[in-house]
Amino acid sequence: MTKEEALFTYLLRRADDTLILGHRLSEWCGHGPILEEDIALTNLSLDLIGQCTSYFQYAAQIEGKGRTEDDLAFLRIEKDYVNCLMVEQPNGDFGKTITRQFFYDVYHKLLLEALVNSKDEQLSAIAEKSLKEVKYHLRHSSEWMIRLGDGTEESHERMQNAVDDISRFIDELFYKDQVDEMLIKEGIIPDSADFRAAYDAYVTEVLEEATLQLPEKMWQLSGGRKGVHSEHLGYLLAELQYMQRTYPNMEW
Amino acid sequence: MTTISAAEIWGFLEDVKDPEVPVLSVVDLGVVRDVKLREQNKWEVVITPTYSGCPAMQVIEKGIIERLNEEGLEVNVTTVLSPAWTTDWMSEAGREKLRAYGIAPPEDEVDKSVLFAKPTVIPCPNCGSKNTKMVSQFGSTACKAHYKCLNCLEPFDYFKCLR
Ligand SMILES: [Zn+2]
Numbered sequence: 001m002t003k004e005e006a007l008f009t010y011l012l013r014r015a016d017d018t019l020i021l022g023h024r025l026s027e028w029c030g031h032g033p034i035l036e037e038d039i040a041l042t043n044l045s046l047d048l049i050g051q052c053t054s055y056f057q058y059a060a061q062i063e064g065k066g067r068t069e070d071d072l073a074f075l076r077i078e079k080d081y082v083n084c085l086m087v088e089q090p091n092g093d094f095g096k097t098i099t100r101q102f103f104y105d106v107y108h109k110l111l112l113e114a115l116v117n118s119k120d121e122q123l124s125a126i127a128e129k130s131l132k133e134v135k136y137h138l139r140h141s142s143e144w145m146i147r148l149g150d151g152t153e154e155s156h157e158r159m160q161n162a163v164d165d166i167s168r169f170i171d172e173l174f175y176k177d178q179v180d181e182m183l184i185k186e187g188i189i190p191d192s193a194d195f196r197a198a199y200d201a202y203v204t205e206v207l208e209e210a211t212l213q214l215p216e217k218m219w220q221l222s223g224g225r226k227g228v229h230s231e232h233l234g235y236l237l238a239e240l241q242y243m244q245r246t247y248p249n250m251e252w
Numbered sequence: 253m254t255t256i257s258a259a260e261i262w263g264f265l266e267d268v269k270d271p272e273v274p275v276l277s278v279v280d281l282g283v284v285r286d287v288k289l290r291e292q293n294k295w296e297v298v299i300t301p302t303y304s305g306c307p308a309m310q311v312i313e314k315g316i317i318e319r320l321n322e323e324g325l326e327v328n329v330t331t332v333l334s335p336a337w338t339t340d341w342m343s344e345a346g347r348e349k350l351r352a353y354g355i356a357p358p359e360d361e362v363d364k365s366v367l368f369a370k371p372t373v374i375p376c377p378n379c380g381s382k383n384t385k386m387v388s389q390f391g392s393t394a395c396k397a398h399y400k401c402l403n404c405l406e407p408f409d410y411f412k413c414l415r
Contacts, residue, residue, distance in 0.1 A: 053305075129301075138365075
């Protein structure tokens with residue numbers, strides 16, 4: 001594996017996380033529990049889709065095979081997507097969507113803060129840009145965790161169920177393989193282990209405030225970074241890719 | 253052959269408006285970062301997006317090309333992400349135009365990491381009252397939050413601070 005190949009894979013992991021989470025959030029369009037949250041969730045979605053565009057453009061350039069950002073976003077098969085499993089989990093109720101968002105936002109912010117120092121100028125620039133947006137995302141999801149966790153009996157119970165469910169995907173956020181090892185050595189990406197403690201501390205602080213608890217150590221699921229996904233991704237891709245598959249090369 | 257200066261190019265760019273906030277030019281907004289002469293009559297305009305997913309950027313790029321083509325100039329628009337756009341780059345004229353248009357311009361805001369921080373007081377662009385309330389941090393476009401004036405009762409957009 002060359003450095004370029006490692007970087008290409010890494011960029012796809014970033015791109016796919018933001019694309020798939022952005023798509024999931026867009027499913028809320030017109031279905032939000034209140035108008036303000038409908039607009040908030042689709043705003044988050046727009047930020048993430050914008051971020052994925054930057055990663056895909058750069059990935060296409062690094063690959064240098066003439067593929068475009070659209071080819072990468074819309075025309076790969078399921079096992080070629082390398083997003084983490086957390087982001088492809090179905091929306092469930094608003095509480096579950098917020099919980100998924102929260103666990104990802106904490107990671108996302110810490111990652112971007114470190115990625116800004118990348119020796120790769122373009123990756124650093126994308127991180128710098130995205131970080132400003134993700135700070136808003138994290139505040140939004142953190143406040144809802146507390147509001148709903150420490151809300152009514154009903155909202156508390158739903159949030160605790162969501163925490164039990166989504167926390168099975170936390171360890172995968174910190175997954176590392178030879179792609180990461182090579183890029184860490186080159187100073188292109190941070191070592192995610194360096195911010196694991198900060199991740200746990202922030203999560204614990206907010207969950208305590210929300211009167212919620214992380215379950216006792218549960219079986220952790222992984223596979224997304226290698227293209228092994230839960231059954232949910234296929235359905236999501238069927239919708240995401242429909243237009244490009246049905247009308248190849250269509251443009252808005 | 254007349255030579256055109258960079259200052260004149262900046263002047264032409266004043267005519268290119270943000271499609272979502274049409275009172276602001278791309279210069280007021282601070283998205284034009286540089287104007288460079290590449291060769292005779294061939295210019296490069298460097299822009300940076302406000303938000304990663306801002307759908308206005310493509311329209312803005314087209315608008316810049318069309319405006320300079322009108323002057324018989326060729327132009328190449330390039331996009332840079334760093335340094336990342338901040339509302340501090342919005343011109344004073346731009347802030348006044350926003351207010352006159354009914355959108356509250358960006359104010360200094362509290363640290364975003366503070367949860368449940370009291371939202372910054374944003375004066376109503378219609379009546380000037382400080383008795384306003386944030387309805388949602390996320391508004392009609394990525395760059396705006398949604399507020400309501402408790403004095404004149406008008407809802408209004410706030411162009412939120414991004415740093
Ligand atoms: Zn008012």
